[in-house]
Amino acid sequence: MAAPPLLQTVTGTLTGSARTAYELGSGTARATVALARSGVVRPLGAGRLYGVSRALLRYGYSITAAFAVGAARHPYRLAVTDDDGVTTYAELEDRTDRLALALIDSGAGPGAPVGVLCRNAAAPVEVMVAAGKAGADVVLLNTGMSAEQLRTVAGRQQLHTVVADPEFLELVPAGPRVVLTGGPDGPRAAGDRRLDDLEVMVHRAGPGELPFRPARSRTIVLTSGTTGAPKGAKRPHPSSLAPAASILSTIPLRAGEPVHIAAPLFHTWGNAGLLLAALHGATIVLRRRFTPETFLAAVRERHCTTVFAVPVMLQRVLEADEDRGAAADGWGGPARPRVVAVSGSALPGGQATAFMDRFGDCLYNLYGSTEVSWVSIAGPRDLRDAPGTAGRAPAGTTLVILDGHDEPAPTGVDGRVFVGNDLPFEGYTGGEHEPERRNGLLGTGDVGHLDDQGRLFLTGRADDMIVSGGENVHPGPVEDLISGLDGVREACVLGVDDDDYGQRLAAWVVTEPGADLTAEQVRGKVKSGLARYAVPRDVHFLDELPRNQTGKVLRAELPGRS
Structure with missing residues (x-):
């Protein structure tokens, strides 16, 4: 039986014009060329071809498959380097096999999601890969969430386990099993719950063998909203490259x-x-x-x-x-x-x-x-x-x-x-x-x-558009004008209530050190480029705009918003 297009494409067994005859899902010829140009599509020897094919057959198009393919293609290349050391693709493959067995032994798997509350390091990467091998969904938790937000998310997502950096332990609500990164201390008590350590789980592993084709795990990414509890967005595994x-x-x-x-x-x-x-x-x-x-x-x-x-x-x-x-x-x-x-x-x-x-x-x-x-x-x-x-x-x-x-x-x-x-x-x-x-x-x-x-x-x-005196006004062009002023480092423009016009725009401006800029100069810049009703009623000067980890402005924390 012929290999499916997935394997034929990834292994680069096609050459010349024959390769362009294959479609990658709904991708175009231009996209196919991009894969070849980047080196994702390239020839492989028989031994590595088997390892790549096996990984893709087991895990589909997923983060788990990507690292398993890496272990088959270039096992001794460094996969991850972080503040604590380095890990090769082969080492990561072995560690995540063991961690997946430990997760299954603890009850994580299909229908029992794993939350990840970690800063950028090798540990969250290993958890994501291992969860795919165990068939467990992964919920990526924002490290900037409050305890109340995290409690809401844990309940909504029905988290079985939360893998967390020690600095976030106090935020993790009661209920989910807690696994800490960063130390081989072993299971221990913390109040009324029992904590485990990721490194110990890797070495402890678990009985039995991993499923050859586990349930397809999903990655749940939380929306990066700036108010309330974030929603979980289901991200499917791609069906192609x-x-x-x-x-x-x-x-x-x-x-x-x-x-x-x-x-x-x-x-x-x-x-x-x-x-x-x-x-x-x-x-x-x-x-x-x-x-x-x-x-x-x-x-x-x-x-x-x-x-x-x-x-x-x-x-x-x-x-x-x-x-x-x-x-x-x-x-x-x-x-x-x-x-x-x-x-x-x-x-x-x-x-x-x-x-x-x-x-x-x-x-x-x-x-x-x-x-x-x-x-x-x-x-x-x-x-x-x-x-x-x-x-x-x-x-x-x-x-x-x-x-x-x-x-x-x-x-x-x-x-x-x-x-x-x-x-x-x-x-x-x-x-x-x-x-x-x-x-x-x-x-x-x-x-x-x-x-x-x-x-x-x-x-x-x-939903940022406001109606000021019967005129529709978008903040974006106003923000761009202010940001272009000499001495302005960054600016944010939003609508606020106004007794006379219903709504008016207000501006929050961060200036360069030593810049001598006044509210009238800001208003004058907007008035010279846009209609009168786009001129901000209030101009607030700040040392910096309040932002979350992805750079979005935290509007609720802007002074004078109400």
Whole structure:
């Protein structure tokens, strides 16, 4: 019987024009070329071909399969390096086999999800891989959640086990079994519950053998909302390599090159970076805490050619660069990444240009969300030619702007953003109200328009629009104008109640050190570029905007919001 297209494609047994005849799910020829160009598709010897085929047959397209394939292809290559040491692909495969047996022995598995409450390190990677081998769903828990939020999430997701860094132990609610990372202390009592240690579980393993084809585990990613308890979004395992190929058609990763994932692994973007890096057989460089210094050191010391980050991290790196005085080379050494890929929050056009001026034209900005995955990607050329753009739809992606009548909006006219791609949203785990759907496309909740080059420009969230004196006003253009003022480091613009007009805009502005900027100058800038009703009523100057780990502004913490 012939091998399925999955195995034929991944092992690279096709050559020449015959390879282009194969479709990767709903991917295009352009996406197929991207997989070959990046090195994901390449020839293998018979021995390694067997190991790769076996891994894919067992685990499908998943993070578990990606690392198992790595163990078959390049067992002695470093898989993960973190603050505590290094682990090869072969070592990670053995450790996760043992951990999976221990999880099964403890009761985790199908219908018994495992929560992961950890900073970026090897431990959460091992838990995700092992959970897939045990058939357990994985719930990625935001390390910035409050105890109350975590208690709500644990109940909604019916967590059987929570693997947590010791610093988060007090946040973990009663009920789930608790496994701590970072120390071989063994099971011990903590009040009325019993704690276990991840390292002990790895060495203890469990009786029996792992299932050859375990239940397909899902990864539950929590929405990164800034208020209330986050919702769990079900992320299906891809049915092909088309989702990866879509991203690779624009972001040029290469197989075997070291990758620094600075974005939190619990976030959609950090998790996507992990999967893409493992798919490419990369050495994955992780650091528990982000600082500009650790960021640059990770790139320099491990010669990372690719970085996954969130926009606020780039802003912090630029600020630190200014504080210490510009060196001849912004990276501080011979390692100059080809790709710095960001997502998770808005990337101001001025910040993109400033970063590339200092660190080279290596910046890629992906616009998406937990629900829709990706929508568009802006590469260095787009960010140079059209600062502020969210980019173009990559291969295999449908991007449409719909007007109020659900018809495609003309070029340059704002409407609601809808998208379709090869990684469909399966809904929220709690059955909450889902985003809009139109003709098989999912709404992002954002408003924007396309230019004549097919580039997307976002105006703001649909629910951020206010009505001021009978006029519809979006905060986005106002925020862009203020951010472009000399002396402004970053700005946030939102609607507030107004006795006379119903609603008006207010602005929160962070200035550069030593900048002498007044509220009247801010209002004057907006008045010179937009209509009178777009001028912010109040202007608040702050030392910094309150943000969560992915860089989104915590609106409830903005002073004077009410």
